[in-house]
Amino acid sequence: MLELKNISLNVGKDSKDILNDVSFDFDSRKLYVITGPNGGGKSSLAKIIMGIYEPTQGQILFEGEDITNHDITQRAKLGIGYAFQQPPRFKGIKVRDLLKMASGETADYKHMCALLQDVGLCSQDYIDREVDDSLSGGELKRIEIATIMARDLKVAVFDEPEAGIDLWSFQKLAETFKNIHEKHDTTIVIISHQERILNLADEVIVMADGKVKEVTSKENFFADLEREELDCMCGLDCSKGVDKNVELIG
Numbered sequence: 001m002l003e004l005k006n007i008s009l010n011v012g013k014d015s016k017d018i019l020n021d022v023s024f025d026f027d028s029r030k031l032y033v034i035t036g037p038n039g040g041g042k043s044s045l046a047k048i049i050m051g052i053y054e055p056t057q058g059q060i061l062f063e064g065e066d067i068t069n070h071d072i073t074q075r076a077k078l079g080i081g082y083a084f085q086q087p088p089r090f091k092g093i094k095v096r097d098l099l100k101m102a103s104g105e106t107a108d109y110k111h112m113c114a115l116l117q118d119v120g121l122c123s124q125d126y127i128d129r130e131v132d133d134s135l136s137g138g139e140l141k142r143i144e145i146a147t148i149m150a151r152d153l154k155v156a157v158f159d160e161p162e163a164g165i166d167l168w169s170f171q172k173l174a175e176t177f178k179n180i181h182e183k184h185d186t187t188i189v190i191i192s193h194q195e196r197i198l199n200l201a202d203e204v205i206v207m208a209d210g211k212v213k214e215v216t217s218k219e220n221f222f223a224d225l226e227r228e229e230l231d232c233m234c235g236l237d238c239s240k241g242v243d244k245n246v247e248l249i250g
């Protein structure tokens with residue numbers, strides 16, 4: 001339903017290859033996890049999907065329609081949403097306004113509270129807070145995830161939802177992703193390094209050096225990872241960058 005065809009992205013004077021001939025076809029209703037080393041091009045690919053970056057080469061098709069030249073607003077209207085790795089703050093706007101806008105004005109108080117609870121925030125404490133510098137990094141991140149969940153999206157891309165979120169809330173968040181996947185038709189793409197998120201994947205996409213290196217099942221991914229860990233005893237994280245720390249509370 002979302003098709004990337006030979007996508008390349010170069011930036012800067014030295015024409016650095018950020019993405020290099022990436023092709024991938026996202027199916028309806030599946031949950032994909034994109035993982036891989038830092039700087040591999042994961043966020044750049046998400047920004048290409050959302051229309052924040054324009055590809056230097058290639059084509060993007062959404063439900064058969066060529067959306068390569070669609071801007072962010074047009075893609076949002078088609079039902080594509082993206083939760084940033086580092087979400088923006090909106091001074092003067094309250095959490096309830098943001099959730100209402102995101103839901104297309106349909107969310108009532110009860111629904112907004114449920115959305116905040118899904119990301120582990122006590123709704124009473126947060127609904128009238130401003131989305132400004134007074135929110136902590138983790139609170140801001142969770143509120144942004146709630147705004148994406150408020151929308152009835154066809155494709156939802158979450159960029160490292162774990163970033164800045166404490167382990168306890170993260171466990172709840174992972175359950176929320178699982179519930180959305182089970183109950184909604186949304187195609188979910190989560191960029192993540194966390195085992196708990198990788199465990200939700202229908203397909204794991206490994207990106208490195210601006211390329212899709214591997215598309216595999218979570219079972220094969222973890223088996224490969226274990227083999228690589230055994231092969232490499234240098235102590236550095238030179239495999240796929242997966243963080244297993246979250247399992248400490250499991």
Ligand SMILES: Nc1ncnc2c1ncn2[C@@H]1O[C@H](COP(=O)(O)OP(=O)(O)OP(=O)(O)O)[C@@H](O)[C@H]1O
Nearest residue numbers: 011012018036037038039040041042043044045085
């Ligand atoms: N606008 C830009 N200008 C110059 N370089 C960029 C730009 N955007 C991304 N890059 C570079 O492209 C590479 C890929 O970046 P990207 O943010 O996509 O990586 P990532 O896989 O999301 O990494 P991480 O796991 O650290 O979030 C990096 O080397 C980054 O510095």
Ligand SMILES: [Mg+2]
Nearest residue numbers: 042043044085
């Ligand atoms: Mg990134």
